[in-house]
Each structure stands twice: as C-alpha cells, then as structure tokens.
Amino acid sequence: MRTDQILTRLERVFARLDREPERPAHLQTPQMSRHRVVLLGSTLAFYLAIVVAVLTTSWLVRLDWQIMFFRPYEQWPQLHAFLDYLVVLGQRGPTAVMVAAWLGWRSWRQHTLRPLITLGVALLLLNVTVGSVKLGLGRLGPHYATEIGSAELFAGGDIFPSGHTANAVVTWGILAYLASTVVTRRVLSVVSAVVSLSVGATTVYLGTHWVSDVLLGWSAGLLIMLALPWFEPLIARTEAYVFDVREALRRRAETGRMPAPVVAALTPLLSAGGKWQLRPAAEGAGEPAPAQAPAAPSGTAAAAPGGHSPAPRPAAHTAGRQHVIRSERTPVTPAGSRRPAHTERAAARGTAARPVAGG
Numbered sequence: 001m002r003t004d005q006i007l008t009r010l011e012r013v014f015a016r017l018d019r020e021p022e023r024p025a026h027l028q029t030p031q032m033s034r035h036r037v038v039l040l041g042s043t044l045a046f047y048l049a050i051v052v053a054v055l056t057t058s059w060l061v062r063l064d065w066q067i068m069f070f071r072p073y074e075q076w077p078q079l080h081a082f083l084d085y086l087v088v089l090g091q092r093g094p095t096a097v098m099v100a101a102w103l104g105w106r107s108w109r110q111h112t113l114r115p116l117i118t119l120g121v122a123l124l125l126l127n128v129t130v131g132s133v134k135l136g137l138g139r140l141g142p143h144y145a146t147e148i149g150s151a152e153l154f155a156g157g158d159i160f161p162s163g164h165t166a167n168a169v170v171t172w173g174i175l176a177y178l179a180s181t182v183v184t185r186r187v188l189s190v191v192s193a194v195v196s197l198s199v200g201a202t203t204v205y206l207g208t209h210w211v212s213d214v215l216l217g218w219s220a221g222l223l224i225m226l227a228l229p230w231f232e233p234l235i236a237r238t239e240a241y242v243f244d245v246r247e248a249l250r251r252r253a254e255t256g257r258m259p260a261p262v263v264a265a266l267t268p269l270l271s272a273g274g275k276w277q278l279r280p281a282a283e284g285a286g287e288p289a290p291a292q293a294p295a296a297p298s299g300t301a302a303a304a305p306g307g308h309s310p311a312p313r314p315a316a317h318t319a320g321r322q323h324v325i326r327s328e329r330t331p332v333t334p335a336g337s338r339r340p341a342h343t344e345r346a347a348a349r350g351t352a353a354r355p356v357a358g359g
Contacts, residue, residue, distance in 0.1 A: 014071050025133040030177060032229040040226040054139075056162065057151045064210040065149060068142040072205040083202045090164030090199035095171040096123065103178070113239045115178050121231050125224045126170050133220070134158040142207050161207045162217030163202035169221025173195065177228060196221065 030036075053060040073080055088094055096119075101113035140152040140159035153160075172195050176188035200214035209217075 015023065029228050029232055036226055036229070036315055040223065043219055043222050043226060047216065047223060048214055050216045050219065054137075054151050054154065057149070059233065060212050062149070064212055067204065067211055068145070073207055076205075079205070083205055087119040087164065087199060087202045087206065089172075089195055090168040090203070092123075092163070093170070095167065099171050099174065102175075106137040106178075107240070110346050114235060117235045117238050118178060119174055121235060122170050122174055122224055122228060123299060125227075125231075126166060126221070130161060130163055130166050130217075130220050133161060133216075139210075139213075141213075142210060159209060160213050161220050162200060162203055162213040164203050165214050165217030166198060166224075169190075170220060170224050172224045173221065176227060187272040203204045222275075235330075238321065250288065319337070 050060070088236055099117060100116065105114055106115045135158060137160050138156050138158070140146070140155045140157035140161040144157065145152050146155070158246045169192070172192035173189070176185050176192050179185035181187050196218065200209075200218060203209040204211055204214055
C-alpha cells in the first residue's frame with residue numbers, strides 16, 4: 001500500500017473522530033426472555049450444587065487435592081511466564097480501567113450514560129455477591145492448606161469462589177451485553193467466554209485456586225450477567241437522574257445563581273462547545289450580578305455624591321519609571337525632635353545654673 005493511500009485513510013479516520021457525536025436511533029436493551037430465565041435457573045442450581053459438594057467434602061474436594069498434588073506449574077514450567085501475564089486479564093483493577101475507558105468513549109459518542117452505569121452496577125453486584133460468599137465460607141487456598149483431604153472451610157481464607165474468574169466473566173462479558181448488533185454480541189460472547197475460561201484454568205495451573213473455586217467463580221459471574229436485565233429500570237432511572245442534575249446545574253449557571261468558583265469549575269462540563277454563557281451570582285442575592293463599571297485604579301478618588309467624579313490623581317508608580325530602592329533614597333532629617341515635650345523638665349532647665357564655657 002502506498003504512502004498517499006495510508007495518509008488518505010488516516011485523514012478519513014480523524015475526520016470521523018472530529019465529527020459531532022450522534023445518538024443512535026435505538027439502543028438495543030437485552031430483555032429477560034424465557035430462555036434467559038431457564039439458563040439463569042440452571043446456573044443457580046449448578047452454583048448451589050458446587051457449594052454443597054464442598055461443604056460435604058465430596059468427590060469434588062478429592063479432585064481439588066489430586067490436582068494440587070499434581071502441581072501443573074511443575075509439569076509445564078515453560079508456560080509459567082506467559083500465564084503470569086494472562087492471569088492479569090482477570091484482575092479487577094486493570095480490566096475495569098480498560099473496559100471503563102472503552103465504555104466511556106461509547107457513552108460520549110452515543111450521548112448516553114447507560115454503558116458506564118451498567119458496568120458500575122455489574123461490578124457492584126460482583127463485589128457484594130462474591131465478596132460475601134468469600135468471607136462467609138473463609139476457605140484457604142492450595143498454598144495455605146493445613147489438612148490433606150479437608151475442604152479448608154471457615155479458616156479465615158477468601159479464596160472460594162475465584163474472584164479472578166468471576167471478574168473475567170463480568171468485565172469482559174459486559175462488552176457482549178452492551179453490543180449494538182446481534183453478530184457483535186455473539187462474537188464478543190465467544191471472546192469473553194474464552195478469556196474467562198483461560199483465566200480460571202490459569203489460576204489452577206499457578207496453584208492459587210482449587211478447581212471448585214474456579215467452577216463457582218464461573219457460575220457467580222454468569223449469574224450476574226444473566227440477571228442484569230432485571231436492573232435495567234434502575235439503570236434508566238439513574239441515567240435520567242444524572243441528566244436532570246446536569247440540566248439543573250446548567251440552568252443555575254445560566255441565570256447566574258452560582259458562585260464564581262463553581263462556575264469556573266463547571267464551565268468546561270456545561271458549556272457544550274461555547275454555547276452556554278455562565279455567569280457568577282451577585283453577592284448576597286440570587287439574581288444575576290449587575291454590570292459594574294471597571295474598578296478605579298489605586299490612588300483614584302471615589303465619585304462625588306452628585307455624580308461628578310473629581311479628576312484622578314496620578315498613580316504612585318508609572319510603567320516607564322523605575323522603582324527606587326530604599327538604600328538609594330536620600331535620607332531626610334526630620335525637623336525638630338520626635339519626642340514629646342515635658343513641661344516639668346523645661347521648667348527645671350530654665351531655673352538651673354548653666355555651666356561656664358571654657359573652664
């Protein structure tokens with residue numbers, strides 16, 4: 001491909017980025033269909049089955065110990081360096097920042113806050129549900145296990161279910177949930193499934209989680225994604241409330257009912273490309289500040305009561321004259337003494353004999 005063709009394509013890309021964002025005609029919102037309800041119920045049953053299997057120390061716990069003694073990180077050590085980076089795709093901090101940046105761009109392009117609010121609701125549900133089960137069951141991880149064959153429950157741990165796995169399901173699955181077309185949703189669903197499966201298997205390879213931890217983490221993340229349509233009314237009300245607050249702030253800024261520092265801080269957010277003129281509020285009143293004449297320079301006398309202002313006195317310092325340093329000024333000897341007169345001493349000096357000069 002020639003250089004001029006590459007430059008032409010880059011110009012088209014930047015031209016699209018510089019366009020005014022356009023809100024789509026219709027934003028497709030997933031509904032709680034019968035198929036989704038059945039899948040939600042099946043996932044919930046699987047979730048409860050795993051919890052019961054671990055609580056009763058069944059065959060699943062024995063499988064956990066067998067894989068732990070197998071030590072996959074020692075069987076395939078050449079994969080360790082790569083999987084150390086892959087597991088980052090399940091960490092909440094980096095993944096949330098990356099996905100939030102992309103959804104923030106979509107929110108700006110579509111003039112809607114739904115993508116960001118949906119991500120916030122999903123992460124909130126993830127923290128509440130997964131965090132409460134982690135702290136409630138208190139299971140220890142493979143590296144901290146104390147008794148062979150035990151489920152290691154209620155021992156002060158926080159490993160069950162796997163937070164890496166659940167976070168990978170929710171964070172990457174939210175992209176598929178918010179996809180605008182059916183084809184894009186299916187492709188992103190496959191991508192998020194592969195990423196979450198890979199992250200879960202990587203935690204088992206590294207020995208940081210039991211197999212049952214990963215199974216429960218997959219179930220927990222999938223439950224959140226399947227239940228999100230029930231929270232769509234809450235997401236819509238939150239978005240409407242945020243926009244109402246923004247409009248109220250904009251109206252107050254237009255009418256001049258805000259202090260000057262608040263107007264200065266909100267001008268970039270409410271100006272909308274210079275369309276809105278924000279004015280600070282008048283002191284002690286809720287009305288716009290009246291137009292005032294420019295302040296008189298220092299040294300100018302105030303206006304007379306009759307409306308006639310006296311001639312302004314010359315300023316103490318002009319731009320073309322240099323300052324005189326205090327040490328360069330000519331010292332001035334004050335006339336007379338600065339000490340107050342004492343009448344009693346003056347009377348005594350007048351009556352006392354004066355000494356003879358030259359003696």
